[in-house]
């Protein structure tokens with residue numbers, strides 16, 4: 001199945017929340033998602049309730065096969081965790097011209113065959129994120145429904161175009177509007193402008209601002225465990241269905 005990088009160079013837009021709850025939604029639909037924590041802040045790992053001494057950094061530093069780093073979480077999804085060592089990768093691998101392709105080469109057919117792979121990126125376009133983008137079939141871009149996030153998505157789109165020209169390929173892109181506050185006029189305006197500019201690349205499903213989504217990580221639970229009746233749960237279930245039916249999960253041939 002497809003490898004999806006969840007990326008936006010702006011922090012706090014819902015990358016990790018989307019990775020976790022999209023993975024959890026697909027798990028409930030019978031898939032076996034593999035979530036990869038590519039952010040040294042390790043929020044995905046913490047939210048999954050995993051405490052680990054070994055994680056993705058071992059792959060970059062010592063060549064440990066990715067398969068050996070997969071852990072099953074309490075929630076049921078598979079996770080390659082992040083550890084504090086991951087923060088050194090940009091400094092250690094930054095001067096290695098082959099470093100950006102390491103993850104792509106490490107994603108064996110066995111890993112890709114397990115189920116959808118979701119890469120939870122950090123908010124900078126450094127070596128780790130380049131690895132994610134080179135390994136990915138598609139990019140999912142969470143954009144919070146506020147003014148600065150709207151500006152950020154243009155920069156990201158430009159960066160992706162540059163990468164596409166260099167790699168002679170195109171990325172399947174999906175923009176998902178997150179943290180949508182229906183009581184704010186600005187949220188509707190951002191949503192309208194995104195749809196006007198990016199058309200069908202913007203998911204029909206919007207993720208609303210929802211208190212349960214913000215508090216579920218403190219219990220190391222996904223939204224379906226923590227508050228199955230919440231608007232957050234129904235939003236992420238709808239997003240999972242939409243991405244599945246639009247073919248976003250399929251691998252490009």
Ligand SMILES: Nc1ncnc2c1ncn2[C@@H]1O[C@H](COP(=O)(O)OP(=O)(O)O)[C@@H](O)[C@H]1O
Pocket residue numbers: 010011012013014015016017018043178179180207208209210211213214215217
């Ligand atoms: N739809 C939402 N409603 C309410 N809080 C949210 C929502 N999405 C994310 N959050 C909260 O906002 C903060 C940032 O979200 P996060 O997913 O960690 O963003 P990122 O990974 O892009 O930095 C977290 O505290 C998270 O719980």
Ligand SMILES: [Mg+2]
Pocket residue numbers: 015016017039043121
């Ligand atoms: Mg994050």
